[in-house]
Amino acid sequence: MAKKAKSRIINVRLLSMAMTGYFYTFTRARTALPMSMIKYDPIIRRRVLFLEQKRKGK
Amino acid sequence: MAAAATKNIQLALALPTRLRTFLARYPPASILPAGANAETTKTAYQEEAPNPFMPMKHPVTGRWHDPKYSLRRQAELVKMARDHGVEELLPFTNKGTETRLRKRVELGLRVKGTGVGQRVKGHKHERQLAVKMDKRRNAMLEMPNLIREWKKVGKRDWTKFPK
Missing domain, CATH: 1.20.5 (Single alpha-helices involved in coiled-coils or other helix-helix interfaces)
Structure with a gap:
């Protein structure tokens, strides 16, 4: 059986760098660069850096 | 003498049947008739277990046997005896008022884990x-x-x- 084709778009998880475990999810093109942005973390109520989590098993 | 004995008999008859049966089976030395030797005038029950409220090591097999009376029945007997003012006639038991009060003083209304050297585990x-x-x-x-x-x-x- 032929392998299923990988989708062009992937869902990624942007993890708060404040170690609260809070995250945002975004979709991006598989070929694009990993995402990072400054966004609001409601647990500590500040704007902090969010970095894309490395995907497992890929 | 005879009058005192009749009075005692009257008092004994006022006790609940369970307590009376117990005292008949395990009479303390203090209520034996005058002149009787506590060592020689044991009832058959006492021969088997000197204190029916305590676990006993079997003299032959060396195995531990449970008390003749469960803790629940011990407590019931103690309560009954206390109500009739004859608690001192019962053998020693952990359910007795004295032990109970001592434990209460020792431990207070203790919440588990808050004593000295203990800690509450928590989630x-x-x-x-x-x-x-x-x-x-x-x-x-x-x-x-x-x-x-x-x-x-x-x-x-x-x-x-x-x-």
Whole structure:
């Protein structure tokens, strides 16, 4: 059986760098660069850096 | 003498049947007839178990046997005897008023884990709370530096991503 084709778009998880475990999810093109942005973390109520989590098993 | 004996008999008859049966089976030395030797005038029950409220090591097999009376029945007998003012006629038991009061003084209304040298275990998230908050605090103290560095490197060239 032929392998299923990988989708062009992937869902990624942007993890708060404040170690609260809070995250945002975004979709991006598989070929694009990993995402990072400054966004609001409601647990500590500040704007902090969010970095894309490395995907497992890929 | 005879009058005193009749009075005692009257008092004994006023006791509940269970208590009376118990005292007949396990009479304390203090209520034996005058002149009787406590060592020789044991009832058959007493021969078997000197204190029916205590576990006993079997003299032959060396195995431990449970008390003749369960803790629940001991407590019932103690309560009954206390109500009739004859508690001192019962053999020693942990359910006795004296032991109970001593324990209460010793332990108070103790909540498990709050005594000396003990600690309340708590839920897992409660046990890990301090570590978690420390991690968060340190991360927040580092945040301005991290953001400065990130801005300097630029998001196109950033390579340090979390696992």
